[in-house]
Amino acid sequence: MGAKVAIIGRPNVGKSTLFNRLVGKRLALVDDTPGVTRDRRPGDARLGDLRFTIVDTAGLEDADNASLEGRMRHQTEEAIVEADAVLFVIDARAGVTPLDAHFAEVARKTTTPVILLANKAEGKAGESGLYESFSLGLGDPIGISAEHGEGLSDLYDALKPLVDRIDEEEALAAAGAEVEEARTNIAVDEDGEP
Ligand code: GDP
Numbered sequence: 001m002g003a004k005v006a007i008i009g010r011p012n013v014g015k016s017t018l019f020n021r022l023v024g025k026r027l028a029l030v031d032d033t034p035g036v037t038r039d040r041r042p043g044d045a046r047l048g049d050l051r052f053t054i055v056d057t058a059g060l061e062d063a064d065n066a067s068l069e070g071r072m073r074h075q076t077e078e079a080i081v082e083a084d085a086v087l088f089v090i091d092a093r094a095g096v097t098p099l100d101a102h103f104a105e106v107a108r109k110t111t112t113p114v115i116l117l118a119n120k121a122e123g124k125a126g127e128s129g130l131y132e133s134f135s136l137g138l139g140d141p142i143g144i145s146a147e148h149g150e151g152l153s154d155l156y157d158a159l160k161p162l163v164d165r166i167d168e169e170e171a172l173a174a175a176g177a178e179v180e181e182a183r184t185n186i187a188v189d190e191d192g193e194p
Contacts, residue, residue: 003052003166005045005159006079008107009089010072010099014119018089018146019056022047048156050163055079073106080110085162087155090133092118092126092143104136115158116141122148 007015023043045054057079080086088107090100107114118130121143133141142158144151 001053001170003084003163004042004055004082005052005085005087005163006055006057006083007087007089008057008076008079008103010097010103013089013091013094013100014146015056015089018087018117018119018144019043019054021146021149021152022054047152047159050156050159052159052163052166055083072103076103076106077110080107080112083112084166085159086110086112086114087117088114088136088138089117089119090129090136090141092121092129092133094120095129096132096135100133101136104138108137113162114138115155117151117155118143119146121145122150 007018009015022045024046042053042055045052057075086107088104090096116133116136116138118126118133118141120126121130122145126143130141130143142151142154144155
């Protein structure tokens with residue numbers, strides 16, 4: 001199983017690019033067509049020696065009615081609830097937008113650990129957006145460039161304790177189940193059953 005990590009954020013911040021970066025898909029596979037609605041799709045992610053499942057949340061930019069915000073909120077909430085950790089992505093070049101703030105409000109209400117990523121931070125163009133993102137109340141941002149593969153060691157440092165904890169919990173649960181099974185077998189033997 002392993003840890004499940006969800007990528008959250010408004011459309012066009014680079015969620016899909018980050019997803020592809022972490023599952024090692026070629027970046028050319030990013031669909032740049034505006035309005036393409038993606039399903040939430042899990043992928044096997046690797047970052048250094050970390051292995052986890054990554055879930056990209058759909059781009060709903062094509063939804064053109066008043067329910068767009070509600071649908072995004074619902075989908076975001078669902079993804080957060082199902083995840084062991086959340087990568088909350090903003091576009092450091094665009095700065096913090098009202099929609100980012102809206103998403104952040106949803107993310108702040110959860111007990112799931114949230115890692116704030118200021119993407120597109122290569123070069124100097126992302127600097128002010130990175131500092132702006134402190135205001136989201138999601139802790140210190142990590143500047144990354146999903147496209148250029150920068151900032152990934154800082155992301156590793158932030159994710160490692162979370163991924164390790166889930167792996168340890170699962171190993172303990174598996175060991176517990178084995179002990180339970182052994183006990184059951186012994187009990188059956190004592191009853192004289194095969
Ligand atoms: P999503 O809608 O959040 O999944 O965003 P995408 O991954 O589709 O990316 C939106 C646009 O931002 C695309 O044109 C990407 O090439 C671009 N992009 C993604 N990551 C970076 C980055 O690190 N730096 C820059 N400059 N552009 C990026």
